[in-house]
Amino acid sequence: MHAFSWFVLVPMVYAAVLVFLVGMAWRIGRILKRPAFAPPLTLFPVKRPAWLYALSDTLFMPRVLRHNRTLWIALMAFHLGLAVLIIGHLELIREFKILQIIPHAIFPGKGLVGLVMLLSLAYFLVRRAFSPTKELSTPEDSLVLVLLMAVVLFGSQMDWARTWYGYESMGLPEYRGYMWSLLTLKPDPSMVLSAGHAFMLVAHVLFANLLLMVFPFTHLPHAMFSFALNRVRRG
């Protein structure tokens, strides 16, 4: 087994998860440790129940829909795709019958989910190249997008290779074997390294590891902070 592949698929995965968990706990913890600002910061008009509207703001981004429809379509496509793929990854651990409402082999969507996500990410990246978003953006913003694109691209490549090009030598049993070995702390990536397109998995996991490790130190936790901040605005 190639040492680099082993490093990416075993110790780096554990390290990435550890950095992510500790980093996020630290980032959230230091915010919670701060005193709350007592006076209300509500933006009017208010609607009740505030928490429900804040949840709707978080999940459906109605303000984006109203002010920039194209951006909203891309954001919803990306975030829904992300949710589908995150849930899809659960099936790489074990079978969840409820997730088979729409029958599928490994991931639903026949590879289209990844494609849609890639297009959305490309749109976000291009958007950042034009004024006024260009002047607002930092290198971090682009780096995060490139990392996400790399994760999705190589992840989708595996799906595309398996479903579109007939590379079936790496399928569900191999993925589950590898994932279980990681979860049970008896790491064994050998079963996913035999296929010809194993390099795609290694690249996918490499970029996913990097993304997890930088996640707590970027603006990506907006996913966790959005509801709290929307709740402040909703009063």
Add this chain to the structure above:
Amino acid sequence: MDTALKDTLLALYEGKLTRQMMLNLETCTRCGLCTKACHAYASMPLPKYAPAYRAEVVRRIYKKYFLPLGGLWGRLGEAKPLDDAALEELNEAAYSCTGCRRCMVYCPFGVDTQQIMSIAKLLLIGAGTEPEVLTMLADMSISKGEAIDSMKEGFLGGLKRLEEQVVAKWKVEAGAVPIPTDVEGADTLYVALAGAHSIVPAAAIFNAAGEKWTLSFFEAVNFGAFVGDPAKTKLILNRIVDEALRLKVKQVCVCECGTAVRVLKQLSGEQPFTVTSLTEMHARYLREGRIAVRKLPGSYTYHDPCQIARNGGVMDEPRYILSRIVEDYREMAPEPAYNWCCGGGGGLVAMGEDTLDFRMKSSKVKAEQIAATKAAIVTTACENCHTQLENVNTHYGLGTEVRFLSSLLADALAAR
């Protein structure tokens, strides 16, 4: 900048880091959706006027000193040291933002640029580079409050001269005082601004409604809030709170001053009295039938003062008042929450001529919004907005008249 000053400023910065502030600083994805929400950007499309850009000026310092790996990762996040150049940027960011919070209407997360700008303003105070005139006004206001006993006689003499004007608008019963002061047990303490325009119409309406009221000895305006000095804000606020407690009033009614309304409503804390704006009070009188009115001729529109409307929730009341006193009302914005800022908030009007050029350039969209209504009279319920709108009116040759809502209502008072 020497190390001692930098440390002082960083301590001030840290003091502002409440839970909400950290969320404001850490959630923005710089999507730029807020850009077109800002009246300054909409009038002068320069990136530096985008709310997210202004916030980023403050955030870069945060990244440098308060985020992990500030030095290393900071390069990718464009973290910046707190130095003289940063202070200049903070000044431009803070004093090109009126704190209208229209950007919050657009932001998918609700990032509060006004809150973030409060850090910038505090750092400028700490460095002694804030607009001098605002600190001077705040200090003068504090001194006036401290010397209130020696100024009472002159103040009461001034009120006596206004009483005739009040009676001309609404006759009081024989023996009744048109402008009562220092009345213990009054229902309402009215906090006005210096000037007849803030006292006469309000007094006439209180008297017409049979309100048991008393006029505050203090001015409502809070220059401490304009300059962003929490200590001075509290000092100016507390003397009104103390007066209300001393007189045992049930409510404090704040005149047509957006900042004063917001400061008193939101910073007074738990008190045995409630705080209301003059506009809310007037709408209540009309709804309860405590005053009778007639319809005034002419065409009218209403400018929502940001601190009273978007940031205070008083949106329906002025429209209700206008629906009762004018025939021809023309809505300025499809939704009050989207009304453009006049461009005079955040202390900009108080800075007078120094900011006039920026105020006029940045209020182009407001001028267009007013012109589109073709109304002859623009009404509003905020002193700052009124001054700014008069400047806008002259600068853009709109040919409208700018009126306070209370003054319009006082003109519409009719005998039952």
